[in-house]
Amino acid sequence: MKTPAELPILMSQRSTLTKDLAISFLMQQGVENPDCLSLAAGLVDPETLPVEETLRAAQQVLATRESGIRALQYGTTPGSAQLRSELLTYFADLEKCSTESLGIDASQMILTTGSQQLLSLVCETLLDPGDICLVAGPTYFVFAGNLAGVGARTVTIPSDDQGMDPAALDHALEQIASMKELHRVKLIYAVSYYDNPSGVCLSTSRREQIVEIAKKWSREHRILVLEDAAYRELRYDGEEHPSVWSFDQERANVIYTQTFSKTFSPGIRVGFGIVPKDLVTAICERKGNEDFGSAHFNQKLIATVLRSGEYQGHLAKVRDGYRLKRDAMLAAAQKYFSDLPGVSWVHPKGGLYVWMTLPESLESGFDRPLFSQAVKHGVMYVPGELCYAGPVEDRPRSQMRLSYGVLPVDLIDEAMRRLADAVRETQSARTSNDVSS
Incomplete structure (x- = not known):
């Protein structure tokens, strides 16, 4: 007979509906890959914090x-x-x-x-x-x-x-x-x-x-x-x-x-x-x-x-800082991605994110080669498919959410360079596989 400690805990149905959250996986990846430059984190710029x-x-x-x-x-x-x-x-x-x-x-x-x-x-x-x-x-x-x-x-x-x-x-x-x-x-x-x-x-x-x-x-x-x-x-x-x-x-x-x-x-x-x-x-x-x-x-x-x-004065400084970072990400996107066919991105007027769309053949999910290649290159993003509700099989698979909230301007440029390299290498590997098959 099992002891009480060996018996299972019966969880509510609701608890099973919230398992395997993407945010938990991203946090785990950040801990396990401390040298990665994160374009995934929706955190604010530490320099803006009002000490x-x-x-x-x-x-x-x-x-x-x-x-x-x-x-x-x-x-x-x-x-x-x-x-x-x-x-x-x-x-x-x-x-x-x-x-x-x-x-x-x-x-x-x-x-x-x-x-x-x-x-x-x-x-x-x-x-x-x-x-x-x-x-x-x-x-x-x-x-x-x-x-x-x-x-x-x-x-x-x-x-x-x-x-x-x-x-x-x-x-x-x-x-x-x-x-x-x-x-x-x-x-x-x-x-x-x-x-x-x-x-x-x-x-x-x-x-x-x-x-x-x-x-x-x-x-x-x-x-x-x-x-x-x-x-x-x-x-x-x-x-x-x-x-x-x-x-x-x-x-x-x-x-x-x-x-x-x-x-x-x-x-x-x-x-x-x-x-x-x-x-x-x-x-x-x-x-x-x-x-x-x-x-x-x-x-x-x-x-x-x-x-x-004091709030309004602080807010003005926050806006100025994020405007520079938004501009840095858009400039880096133009520098590193403009020659890649089928890649496009939104030019936001505010907020903390740039939304990038890749060719349909290049899927961005956690379990796809691109994400692994990105982590290998030392950069992370949020796969776009996570940002759609409804059945997984019906979601677009080739988009990314890129955040400019945390990284300083120079590292935004470096992170975008790494991401572009990961995209190129994944595309190249896919093309080679298609040819060999």
């Missing part, structure tokens, strides 16, 4: 015993009233209007551990196994993991250089309705600014159309649009777009989420969501089960840097 600003904010928060005790105590589930008040003003500035004309109050704002927590909370609150979320192709692969983790089905909507195609979205919903499954559609997910992974910015006209389509197909229940605006403030050039949220005049169909992780500090991990009034209680109850509220002290830090004006 001095955070120190000054912490000194203010802890200036008296009373203020320190308040900051170090538990907060509330929806978050610090002080920060939510500051964020109303901050968000109104982003929306270029007064706080009064936002049409919301602080009760509709929920503070989270980065924006990722709100994405997870929305999935857990809205989606049952078998429910449907429509996403762009490609899409943020960590959110695709959130959907898989709750057993949701995904429908991928084609996108182009203006983002998700509204005509294709409308057609997909029409098809779902014809199959009598419209009742399973709960959510449309859109990364509205400088998309992770593609770097594409959703055009202004399409933002409005997506909201209208969600309302059009809201028959027996509301179909919500989840706007992920994590990269909104990382604009380096090009048109400034209004939020998707701004086109929802009733403030009833769009959930908005943003984070300070990319623009200030991922270590502090403060994000926020703006949700329809009748969704606040459900999300807060789910969040309360998880953490009773995100880190209160961190919220006090962000409130302080917003109130002091």
Whole structure:
């Protein structure tokens, strides 16, 4: 007879839905290959991290015993009233209007551990196994993991250089309705600014159309649009777009989420969501089960840097630094890849990523020769197929997400040179095999 220690642990069905996550494999590869230059990591540039600003904010928060005790105590589930008040003003500035004309109050704002927590909370609150979320192709692969983790089905909507195609979205919903499954559609997910992974910015006209389509197909229940605006403030050039949220005049169909992780500090991990009034209680109850509220002290830090004006000065420096790195990656792509037939890439106006497409014969997955060759050359990337939801066999196989967030300018150039060498050698080996066979 087996001892208790020898008996298996019975895992939940949900735990099996989130196994073998790509992010875990990438982290493992980074540890095992420390000399690799990572174009995969979606981390921020360490040079942008606000050590001095955070120190000054912490000194203010802890200036008296009373203020320190308040900051170090538990907060509330929806978050610090002080920060939510500051964020109303901050968000109104982003929306270029007064706080009064936002049409919301602080009760509709929920503070989270980065924006990722709100994405997870929305999935857990809205989606049952078998429910449907429509996403762009490609899409943020960590959110695709959130959907898989709750057993949701995904429908991928084609996108182009203006983002998700509204005509294709409308057609997909029409098809779902014809199959009598419209009742399973709960959510449309859109990364509205400088998309992770593609770097594409959703055009202004399409933002409005997506909201209208969600309302059009809201028959027996509301179909919500989840706007992920994590990269909104990382604009380096090009048109400034209004939020998707701004086109929802009733403030009833769009959930908005943003984070300070990319623009200030991922270590502090403060994000926020703006949700329809009748969704606040459900999300807060789910969040309360998880953490009773995100880190209160961190919220006090962000409130302080917003109130002091230091945040905007820091943000300007962050933008300037990333603009140089974006330009360095695009210049390196032109230098090392322009002579390779069938290779193209997006020229993003902001964000942290360049999306590269290879010839269809050159697959980029973890288990393909190109990835092995890249690691051998000392460089890593995110395979594009990870950034599509739905059946693996239906995903494009020859794309890559390249991040310029972590590496300094000179190493971005070197990493792109190594990657181009890996592509050339893989192509050459494939051609030789084709000839010999």
